[in-house]
Amino acid sequence: MSLVIDVKNLNFSFGSGALTQPVLKNVTISIHKGEIVLMTGPSGSGKTTFLTIIGGLRQAFHGSVMVLDQQLINSSEQVKVKVRQQIGYIFQQHNLLKSLTALQNVSMTLEMQNRMTEQQRLDRAAEMLKAVGLGERLNYKPDQLSAGQCQRVSIARALVGQPKIVLADEPTASLDKQSGHEAVTILERLAKESQTTILLVTHDYRILDIADRVVELEDGMIKER
Amino acid sequence: MNLVAWIYFPARLAWRQLIFDRTKLVAATCGVLFACVLVFMQQGFRDALYASAASAPVKLNGDLFLIHKQSEAMWRPVHFPRSELMRTLGNPAVAEVYPLYLGLAPFKNIETRTKRTLMVYGFDPDSVIFDIEDIINMRTALRLKDTVLFDEYSRPEFGPVRQLLEAGRNVTEIKDYKITVIGLFRLGVSFAADGNIITSDLNFMRIFPDRNLDAIDLGVIRLHPDASIKQVQAELSSQLNEFVNIFTYDELLQYEKDYWANIAPIGFIFGFGTVMGLVVGLVIVYQILFTDITNHRHEFATLKAMGYEHSYFIRVVFASAFFLAILGFIPGYLFSLGLYHLAESQIFMPMPMTFSKAMTVFLFILSMCMTAGFLAIHKLKAANPADMF
Secondary structure (H helix, E strand, O other), X not given: OOEXXXXXXXXXEEOOHHHOEEEEEEEEEEEEOOOEEEEEXXXXXXXXXXXXXXOOOOOOOEEEEXXXXXXXXXXXXXXXXXXXXXXXXXOOOOOOOOOOOHHHHHHHHHOOOOOOOHHHHHHHHHHHHHHOOOXXXXXXXXXXXXXHHHHHHHHHHHHOOOOOEEEEEOOOOOOOHHHXXXXXXXXXXXXXXXXXXXXXXXXXXXXXXXXXXXXXEEOOEEEEO | OOHHHHHHHHHHHHHHHHHHOHHHHHHHHHHHHHHHHHHHHHHHHHHHHHHHHOHHHHOEOOOEEEEEOOOOOOOOOOOEXXXXXXXXXXXXOXXXXXXXXXXXXXXXXXXXXXXXXXXXXXXXXOOOOEOOHHHHHOOOHHHXXXXXXXXXXXXXXXXXXXXXXXXXXXXXXXXXXXEEEEEEEOOOOOOOOOOEEEEEHHHHHHHOOOOOOOEEOEEEEEEOOOOOHHHHHHHHHHHOOOOEEEEEHHHHHHHHHHHHHHHOOHHHHHHHHHHHXXXXXXXXXXXXXXXXXXXXXXXXXXXXXXXXXXXXXXXXXXXXXXXXXXXXXXXXXXXXXXXHHHHHHHHOOOOOOOHHHHHHHHHHHHHHHHHHHHHXXXXXXXXXXXXXX
């Protein structure tokens, strides 16, 4: 199996000079294609920071971060944009565009890809929403949906572009136990079907069962469980 | 990426975000509408000023015109000797020449007895100097002592002259000199004068006893039909004294307009008003776009995390600015159309809504919105996904 994420000796700190606050210390982790990896750890342990570096949202300067064969350390904006486009991101809040319907929100992912016609995009988005159990609510706007439903829309949005990697930052944090579990089960099922790699940050121990592997980040250092 | 998708997708997102919050959209549109109406009115008044300033020369019937070099405009002429006009007759191409006498004088309202200044034109009743049918028809009658024609388009402060004439009350005073109004004609008011009176040259001298027939204000020259106006103009200007300007019809109009645009501060005032309207609109639109970006920064950051490039959001902002320009301009145009009609009926100034004026104002509004968009895009930097999650 090939490596989709290969991080070696990643160091990252906030601030500069005397105020330097190290967040990640010598983080090394490799994730294979199709693997579902859960990363746990206490608040402030640098989980989200790690995720934003992998996702090409934050620039790191020391170590090596290979994502989909692209080096993200000291990378250009183009490289980061290219990596982002191949990654599905699921956020703590659903972060849907509140002026768009569920269908339009999911289509936003596909609008970056020019290969499709408008109809193909809408069909594909509708299909994806059916897969997350929202086939009946295509034209609802976020404020007409429950938090769990919104999070499922954002899962559909992350997966509709058939990304090679899905990064999820505490996707169940704003959900109750049942809808949280529902959401990650759907995520797991769809990811397994399409051989998508998932790196999921959480401190929700109720969802550990979906993982192939659980790693713990504590004080900026990785511990395999 | 093809061009349609390049602008269509961000424009569509901008549109969907705009129409999502109707209340804010209405407020934003009102801001643009306000600027739009302000600019339309300033432009309208300015053009009305130019049009009415030139309303008298528009009706003058001649090929070349002599005016003293020190005359800044027709309403404040400097006299020059009639002999100067007569000298032009030496040119074989000149068919006939006629002097025109101009003067501002108070006219006593027949009903209320209040006095108000208007413009008095004195001309030789043998000539067809004005291209106005009522004047041509009444030429013979004007030969009578102390008779005048009154401009029906004068401001209403001069009294309901038509009704008064019909009722037989036709005697009043100009500059305390008793005259009889024997008819009406239509010319139009200008910024220089609220009304007009036309009379014969001899009657003019009776109203203005300090004037004499040898000191004229404007010379009207008519050429033989086959003569070249430009050529005769060149010949005459080399023969005449330096203190006169010799203008073609178009040059005379331009001279009048230039006076109001440049020498009188009025042209500047309306230009300034236009700029101020645009600045106010610019600030309003900038505020709207700025707040909009601030409110949407989480959404933009999300899209950025999904792989949208920074330039996409710049296009979203400019598309929003464009839509605001259109949405504000359409009601602004209709509203201004109504105000133009109101102005025409209330202040008796010609305020036509021409296509070119509408286009000019639209371009003003569009550039205003685009500038606001340009100023607002720096706020997009706030939409940084790394700081957001």
